Amino acid sequence: KTCMEKIVENVRKFNIQGLLVIGGFEAYEGVLQLVEARGQYEELCIIMCVIPATISNNVPGTDFSLGSDTAVNAAMESCDRIKQSASGTKRRVFIVETMGGYCGMAASILTFILQANVEHLTDKMKTDIQRGLVLRNEKCHEHYTTEFLYNLYSSEGKGIFDCRINVLGHLQQGGAPTPFDRNYGTKLGVKAVLWMSEKLQEVYRKGRVFANSGDSACVIGLRKKVVAFSPVTELKKVTDFEHRLPQEQWWLNLRLMLKMLANYQISLTEYISGTMEHVTRRTL
Structure with a gap:
């Protein structure tokens, strides 16, 4: 039997x-396949919700x-310790x-937290x-x-400074949840259960x-400061699988703000889209 047939068999049983x-992307993709x-x-005409x-x-x-x-807070604490070690x-x-697959949110947010500034860095290295x-x-x-950057810095900095690699890895997956995640998890759980209860009564x-409409299988999430339910069939159109x-x-x-804070010489009229370059095939 195929995996889908086994799932259907257990749903019926x-x-x-x-x-x-x-779950993560696999949870979303799995529900979409169902x-x-x-x-x-x-048998798969049932209510589905992804947290x-x-x-x-x-x-x-x-x-x-x-x-x-x-995860961002865990990475921040690790970087702070590394900076203290460097002192x-x-x-x-x-x-x-940092971890995150092709999503670089953690590294991008950390540049704000750690106050990345290329001009200050180059001046200090002198x-x-x-x-x-x-x-x-x-x-x-x-x-x-990471290995390439290590070899590059080690070669170019030979006799001036030495180089070390730190792969945070699963350190980002450990630790107690932040207050934001605790509160956020509670809200998503409550709203998801209420939504499913209402949908079950409707169908x-x-x-x-018997639920076969598109809005009977959704992803719950925070979108523009509002907790919303998005049908997985609609999200498929805006997903890079x-x-x-x-x-x-x-x-x-x-x-753009990161470049400004880092003292890059850029135009204030420059606009940077929220679209991934590797999706649109544009260069940086």
Whole structure:
């Protein structure tokens, strides 16, 4: 039997009338596959809701996934410790790799928190104190890997400063949830259950549940400061399945501000879209 047939068999066996799925991009993609199989399997005409929970923050239909705020805070604490470690030496550069897949929200937000400033960094490297911290998302570039940057800095800085690699890895997945994530998780859980209860009453006919409309399978999330439900069939149109993320993300619009804070010589009239370059095939 195929995986889908086994799922249908268990839905029928246990008389499942609704699915509340908590997870990352796989959870969203899995529910989408179940919805698309409704035409073949009537048992899948049930209520489905996805609560996005992943540090990668790459689930379409929400600006924030559960755990992403905690992951950013965990990465911030690690970077602070690395900076404190660097203060014990005058000549050392750290290359820090953050998790997140193709979604670089953690690395981008950390540049605000850690006050990245390329002009200040280059001026400081001209003095007798040559310390620096370079942030890199794990999949930001196919060829400019963390190992490549390490070799580059080690070679160019030979005799001037030494270089160290720090891959945060699963450190970002540990620790107690932040107050934001705790409150956010409670709200999503309550609203998801209430929504499913209302939907079950709407589609309950002749002693059984039959839900085949698009809005019977949704992703719940925070969109523009409002908790909203987005049908997975509509989200499919704005999803990059190759890179496992939404085609547009709010934090990409912060890049212009990042350049300004880092003292890049840019035009104040420049506009940076929230669309991913690797989706539109544009260069940086």
